[in-house]
Amino acid sequence: MKTYNDLAGDGGSNFVGQVTSQLEKLRTRLDKIKHKIALMSGKGGVGKSSLTANIAGCLADRGYKVGILDLDLNGPSIGKLLSVPNDVKLNVDNDGVHAGEGANGIKIMSMDMLLPTADTPVMWTHKSGETASWVSMLENTAIRELIADTYWGELDYLLLDMPPGSDRIDNIKELIPELAGVIEITIPSSISQHIVAKSITKNNTVGVPIIGLIENMGGYACPSCNAEHPLFSGQDVEELCRQKEVDYLGKIPFDPRISEKTGNGKLFYSEHKDSPAAKAIDVSADKILNFTKSNS
Amino acid sequence: MKFLCIPCDTQMETQTDGIMPSDSKNLALKFKCKKCGHSIAMLTNKFETEFVSKIGVEIGGGSEESKSPFNMVGNTLSQAKEILNKDQPAEKKELVWTDEAKERIQRVPFFVRNMAKKTVISYAQEHGATVIDAKLMDEVRDKVGM
Numbered sequence: 356m357k358t359y360n361d362l363a364g365d366g367g368s369n370f371v372g373q374v375t376s377q378l379e380k381l382r383t384r385l386d387k388i389k390h391k392i393a394l395m396s397g398k399g400g401v402g403k404s405s406l407t408a409n410i411a412g413c414l415a416d417r418g419y420k421v422g423i424l425d426l427d428l429n430g431p432s433i434g435k436l437l438s439v440p441n442d443v444k445l446n447v448d449n450d451g452v453h454a455g456e457g458a459n460g461i462k463i464m465s466m467d468m469l470l471p472t473a474d475t476p477v478m479w480t481h482k483s484g485e486t487a488s489w490v491s492m493l494e495n496t497a498i499r500e501l502i503a504d505t506y507w508g509e510l511d512y513l514l515l516d517m518p519p520g521s522d523r524i525d526n527i528k529e530l531i532p533e534l535a536g537v538i539e540i541t542i543p544s545s546i547s548q549h550i551v552a553k554s555i556t557k558n559n560t561v562g563v564p565i566i567g568l569i570e571n572m573g574g575y576a577c578p579s580c581n582a583e584h585p586l587f588s589g590q591d592v593e594e595l596c597r598q599k600e601v602d603y604l605g606k607i608p609f610d611p612r613i614s615e616k617t618g619n620g621k622l623f624y625s626e627h628k629d630s631p632a633a634k635a636i637d638v639s640a641d642k643i644l645n646f647t648k649s650n651s
Numbered sequence: 652m653k654f655l656c657i658p659c660d661t662q663m664e665t666q667t668d669g670i671m672p673s674d675s676k677n678l679a680l681k682f683k684c685k686k687c688g689h690s691i692a693m694l695t696n697k698f699e700t701e702f703v704s705k706i707g708v709e710i711g712g713g714s715e716e717s718k719s720p721f722n723m724v725g726n727t728l729s730q731a732k733e734i735l736n737k738d739q740p741a742e743k744k745e746l747v748w749t750d751e752a753k754e755r756i757q758r759v760p761f762f763v764r765n766m767a768k769k770t771v772i773s774y775a776q777e778h779g780a781t782v783i784d785a786k787l788m789d790e791v792r793d794k795v796g797m
């Protein structure tokens with residue numbers, strides 16, 4: 356009786372061919388983007404999306420072509436941050452689904468752009484009772500499609516705004532093996548640092564380069580006396596960097612204007628360039644640029 | 652996954668029609684021996700179906716639809732912008748799917764959805780039907796025995 360290897364092909368499904376053509380599509384797309392960087396944190400709500408948007412704004416202001424892929428499928432926020440309304444008309448043609456264009460000319464793709472109304476949730480079924488493994492498989496496929504089918508044109512930097520947690524990074528590493536690296540974001544609280552430390556260990560284990568760690572909300576300038584006060588108590592974040600041997604990319608202070616809408620659709624970074632927070636973003640961006648330049 | 656016809660020692664081929672899942676996840680995939688004509692069905696429950704789908708490709712070969720961008724996302728999300736939903740292949744414009752029928756076909760796992768669609772369309776054409784509704788889909792299911 357014949358064995359598995361004796362049988363050529365798979366009886367008509369051509370799985371190998373399908374997978375190969377998926378990979379080719381992915382490769383052609385990724386080859387047009389010089390540097391791919393994921394911004395992540397083991398912890399939620401620490402400012403990943405806000406910093407992704409503002410760092411992108413900073414890079415765009417310096418003349419780089421920048422795109423942001425919002426990989427927070429269930430909690431997309433990049434569209435809002437860059438003023439791309441959810442009802443933006445989608446342009447679909449042979450090149451793929453064209454990325455939208457937001458503040459500072461930044462290209463974006465986000466689940467929000469695919470949904471019919473602003474309050475439509477991302478649901479993969481009409482019925483309840485889907486298993487977690489099924490939803491996770493669909494999300495993996497969705498991430499592959501978002502990466503392979505979005506038309507960005509040529510880009511210098513593609514920033515990936517990751518969902519909270521560290522579980523998706525394996526997936527990204529598989530799809531984008533040439534990922535320049537990840538930027539970890541933490542706030543100074545000890546619980547956030549505790550979780551981000553695990554995320555760093557994981558990235559080291561799976562072989563994802565770590566560009567460095569950004570400390571967000573690292574202090575608050577008192578509006579009346581201008582003195583800087585800490586917002587959270589916790590171990591010094593630079594100490595965590597030394598322990599984990601990752602670069603410290605800087606401290607972004609708390610600035611309430613980061614969460615405000617500017618009204619004219621501009622990013623905090625561009626609107627308040629002289630603020631300590633914007634200057635800190637500049638410093639982090641310099642370090643990111645240095646990293647990608649010395650590693651390519 | 653390959654299927655061998657033992658008496659003929661020949662690989663069985665995936666049948667790309669005759670798929671009409673009754674429930675979104677219980678599947679029946681048919682394989683046929685070209686030499687002796689014998690066919691078999693591989694039946695899977697919800698969990699086994701999920702396992703088969705992990706590979707992220709279509710059973711029976713990639714279709715034209717699967718080449719369109721955001722194919723899975725556009726056709727699987729319970730609500731997505733119209734432009735992403737390639738529910739009806741362009742050349743089959745004369746066939747109208749009722750909303751219920753559309754919803755039912757959308758519930759079929761994406762990696763066999765195009766095979767199921769083809770099965771329904773060819774049944775409708777054989778029977779001169781121009782509207783695909785839930786009743787017609789039930790008939791298809793009775794006919795293909797799944």
Ligand SMILES: Nc1ncnc2c1ncn2[C@@H]1O[C@H](COP(=O)(O)OP(=O)(O)OP(=O)(O)O)[C@@H](O)[C@H]1O
Nearest residue numbers: 399400401402403404405519572608609610613614
């Ligand atoms: N440096 C800062 N100063 C003031 N507010 C900030 C700062 N950084 C982030 N925020 C605010 O904190 C909130 C959470 O930020 P954001 O949504 O960017 O976090 P996230 O890590 O992306 O969250 P999630 O885990 O849900 O994706 C937002 O309201 C944002 O405006």
Ligand SMILES: [Mg+2]
Nearest residue numbers: 403404427432
């Ligand atoms: Mg976020």
Ligand SMILES: [Zn+2]
Nearest residue numbers: 656659684687
């Ligand atoms: Zn046979």
